[in-house]
Amino acid sequence: MTIELIKGISEEALKTLLLVSGPVLLISLLVGLLISFFQAVTQIQEYTLTFVPKVLAIFLCVFFMLPWMAKILVSFTIRLIENVPIYIR
Numbered sequence: 001m002t003i004e005l006i007k008g009i010s011e012e013a014l015k016t017l018l019l020v021s022g023p024v025l026l027i028s029l030l031v032g033l034l035i036s037f038f039q040a041v042t043q044i045q046e047y048t049l050t051f052v053p054k055v056l057a058i059f060l061c062v063f064f065m066l067p068w069m070a071k072i073l074v075s076f077t078i079r080l081i082e083n084v085p086i087y088i089r
Contacts, residue, residue: 001087009080009087016076020069024061031057 035050062069 001089005087012076012079016072020072023065024058027057027061028054 031054032050035053039045039049
């Protein structure tokens with residue numbers, strides 16, 4: 001196994017990680033910004049006001065995006081397993 005091969009596998013794994021986790025993190029960020037803006041305007045400083053909407057938004061995002069995320073992860077895993085003979089040379 002060469003350094004270039006390890007670099008390629010690592011690069012593909014990180015791209016897959018960012019692609020799968022990106023939408024959930026982006027939704028969490030947007031909901032957090034909206035809640036913070038709402039808290040700044042109304043001067044309500046309640047901790048559950050930030051926690052509950054974020055959890056609901058993340059749950060809905062994962063629920064709707066799960067088929068797409070699973071497809072990405074399965075295709076990455078299939079490519080990884082198919083290339084095992086190349087890796088062990």
